[in-house]
Amino acid sequence: MDTVNCQIAFSLELPKAFSSWDESIRKNWHGIRIPPSFGQKDNMRKAASWSPPNLGWLKLNFDGASRGNPGPSGIRYVIRDHTGAILGGGASRGRCGSKRGAELAGVAAGLDVAVAGVILRAEAVGKGPLSLVSQKADGQFSYCLPNYLSARATGSLNLGKDSIPSSVKVYTPMQKEPKFASSVYILGLEGISVGGQRLSLVKPVYNALRASFEEKMKTYAPAVKPASPFGDFQPCYQLSNITSVKIPIVTLHFKGNANFDVPAVGTLLQVSSDVVCFPFSPSPNDAVNVIGNVQQQGITLAFDNLNNRIGFGSGSC
Template sequence: MATPKTSLHLVVVLLLLSVSVSNAGHHRPRTLHVPVFPRDAVFPPPPVSTKRNGLLRQRLAADAARYASLVDDTAAASGHDRRLHSPVYTGIPFETGEYFASVGVGTPSTEALLVIDTGSDLVWLQCSPCRRCYAQTGRVFDPRRSATYRRIPCSSTQCRALRYPGCDVGVTGGCEYVIAYGDGSSSTGDLATDRLAFANDTCVHNVTLGCGRDNEGLFDSAAGLLGVGRGRMSISTQVAPAYGRVFEYCLGDRTTAASRTSYLVFGRAADQLPHAAAFTALLTNPRRPSLYYVDMNGFSVGGERVTGFSNASLRLDAATGRGGVVVDSGTAISRFARDAYAALRDAFDARAAAAGMRKLEREYSVFDSCYDLRGRPAASAPPIVLHFAGGADMALPPENYFLPIDGGRQQRRRTAYHCLGFEAADNGLSVIGNVQQQGFRVVFDVEKERIGFAPNGCAV
């Protein structure tokens, strides 16, 4: 349903004003903090086995489907704690590349693990009774047991704000939502409001969310999605009257329990960044307004700028909505336009050869630049820096781009190869994924139209 431009502002205002915040101390914190943990820290993966490469292929296949959903246009859919927090877990035990936020839903609260998704807006979770639900970790939310659950009527501004609104023709006359992703995943159910509880005993009331009755796709183990895109229905927009249009996260190393310092925070405390933080402009794509675009202008390998590709390859064409670089929490492996990726890979290979590193002849899954280090530390890999407009740089630690791959058994010993952890994008859209973001404090400051990166950001 098309909404006149003047009505959109009214929709936003009415939607945001309906949200209220409270906590046990009756003082509203200035920020909402959501702790984030790697998946392995909470759900230990199976022991290393000869099936590791099989699991890797499954995870990369799921990641490719996630990237497809971004490319496909149908994917749009005071002395007191001053932050709003939620725990975060990685998806490794569930063989996916996402990170999960732990949020309480309803009264009393039902804990829900929700995929943190900067690429979409709607907050939704599976609900009981369910016509079709996939297997999730933990109890499925039952709105009949929540004293604060309310269906939203079809005539509401929230319902009209949906891209594909529907209406229950039964007695309730409630609003129904349909959200479909480019990878074939989908969720359909009731649009409602309820309370969300965060880790610092802060509750956000009257949050608009989807109660999914028919769900399928690549959401195995997660209860649903926590949409933190730039749209009107996202949780970051809904809490903006209390916390401002700014949030940050730090996604820790998914393979170590030391990543319990990972977090997701909503609020202006994101300004309190170390001097090492670098900001670049946040761009807007009128055709994909929910995504977080940045003006990335190149790479360096071994201290030298990478050449041999067109700068237009990474540039957003606002007229057509094509191209550009998106910072995304749901995609694992970064993808760059094919000529840019090829130039980056060739520069890396040249530096590695000069350092005496042995490149393998074969490819591993999607990776076409792999090495047998033969006792060398992974830290000996040529350093890589991502460059953004305004002089902002993102110097990646080796573990963020030189990824260990199980090479199988040779001469009665298991070999561990390492591969350059990027892919080529053939669909125009480049993405900075969460593997490359690991350990960085990433700030999404919509108010000031900027995105910031600070290394070693999980130790805050």
Template sequence: MVSLLFFLFLSTFTRSISTTTAAATTTLDVASSTKKTLDVLNPALLQRQQVKTQNETTSSLSFIIRPRSSIHRDQHHHDYESLTLARLARDSHRVTSLLAKLNFAISGTNKSNSVYKVEDLTTPVTSGFSQGIGEYFARVGLGTPVQTYHLVIDTGSDITWLQCEQCFNCYQQTEPIYDPSGSSSYNVLPCTSQQCESLHPRNCLSNQCLYQVLYGDGSSTTGNFVTETISFGNSGSVPSVAIGCGHDNKGLAAAAGLLGLGGGQLSFPSQIKATSFSYCLVDFDSSRASTLEFNSAPAGNYVTVPLIRNPRITTFYYVGLTGILVGDQSLPIPPSIFAIDESGGGGAIVDSGTTFTHLPSQAYNALRDAFTQQAINLKPTVSSSELDTCFVFSSLTNTEVPVVAFTFAGGKTLSLKAGNFLIPVDSHGKFCLAFQPTMDSVTIIGNIQQQGTRVTYEMSKLVVSFLPDSC
């Protein structure tokens, strides 16, 4: 009798899992992906993309966002494999930075090293792939009269900042460095201001507020904490937004600074009292753009999942991830692996600045093993640096691969397209699984898995929505 009941339960469970995804496989467009790896290194194509960027207009209260490769090309990379290796290195630093910030918050020590990293406002978003960096850029207007700058959009940081004259130590950026002396709306915050008192750490000099942001990867920015007008193309502007005017900066490349989209009180969404914001990230090698929007409600057949707040740290956006599917099989991963524990550790963060999805080792191993077992029709090849599950598709135009999907609290399932988890690492048909293991208990859902999907953070409702095919 017990055996019969167990069989019936197993049959019901298997049927319920199989109906959560449309199919057990999805199609990988090998030819198109490989072509993009060649196009992104073509200077002539890059020049046409840059002209297109200059002529674009933005929609109401929004920024245009692009991958970095469409506005800047690093001359040091002459093949796609070199770009991939650089991206892996940068991603490793990014994860180190996020984990350092989280661990400081949990332990309650070294708070001076807090990491701060951007609306119905919308801006174009750009990718950082040609630098080997996974960030996306938003073209943002600052000051009066307006000057435009490309800022990295970052949901893992709160402080918005850019390089400013007089610059004692600045890295190379695409646009001229911002000169506050030319803006009538620029004001240095006094030490007694509410914005200044919200900084950690906070310093003062002659009653002028000073900020400092130290990132776990060694990059940093220091300067005056000021207010400035931020504009959204020709559609509108927001006055008196508190930002950092950095005079001593290191670590970024090409971007003028960073637009902080985190959940803290000094982040851009918090300062403009946005009830929600959303973005859609094009793939790294795309010449297209999308938008970063504020207070725009999601529309269509979206997947809505719980937005969870970690009481130890307000910056990060956690979601109620409960499991992973490969094909039509649920992986043997306890839901507790993805939960925030009593100390504030663990949990699953959605992050715009991390490239790959990073999973605790137990979850990653289950995903890797299940994928390779089901992908018996794929030809394995040697691993590529830190990516240990790779295949060669050099003779194929397209191929069927097992579906990978995330499951969330409430029974919602987000199925990924093949390009969201199998990515080219060279221009010769080598593709690798775009996940990485971590010894930490935190899961970070990276931007490769978000590409092609509009992600909406509804702070007022405490939900995150995913709408595929909406770039």
């Protein structure tokens, strides 16, 4: 588990006796401990709250229930990252069994999905030893994510010492990653501009970014009507009967005078046929934020591990 930088947020204790099903779980998932009281009826009602995991970690929440104990049972589970984004989840009905068996089935199903997802991501472009680029890229790679609205656009992933195109001319140095996020790439953000106006990076940074964009939109697109928020994404705008709209450019200023202009498709995300939203959300840890795939669309990103830098260029997709 350490090689894919994943934490599963639960702790159970092992009893001395196991059913055959429990034993199979123990063999497949070392470290699961099941307390003797696990699965027993608890009539107490307790207030529950959810807290995010650290950057680079995942949290698995699971549940299982049995009508009659034993009786018809069911499970459900959800996997979230440090931003609270749901990366996977599921629910299913099971055969007649106990509450304890249902809880264990929820653990197993959630772990299977969580580990599969993390390994796939880690074996793509992460810095961990299992990643595709660590094994095949010879220290350099680049990629371009296509516009998700285009049915014909295709992206690209290039590996090796000749993989960085000449269109990449702006670079920012990679920052030293913390121990709890050793497989990710860290950049040093020095400032943010909206419509050419530099913001003060006073925490929480998200509040200043959102407020500035919302205020600028009143000048750039006064005819656009506001719409209801879409999850964490706000402000949102109604574009019925509007064929085009001018929006302020959001620029991220990184160390080394490297400026990254967020593409229009990453500045206002289409969430329905006639509604677009500002696709930024607050981070639980305001010291570290994630530049997501929405903001990377149409941009060539170059990762030069030989020279410890990351570059931006015009898109090749």
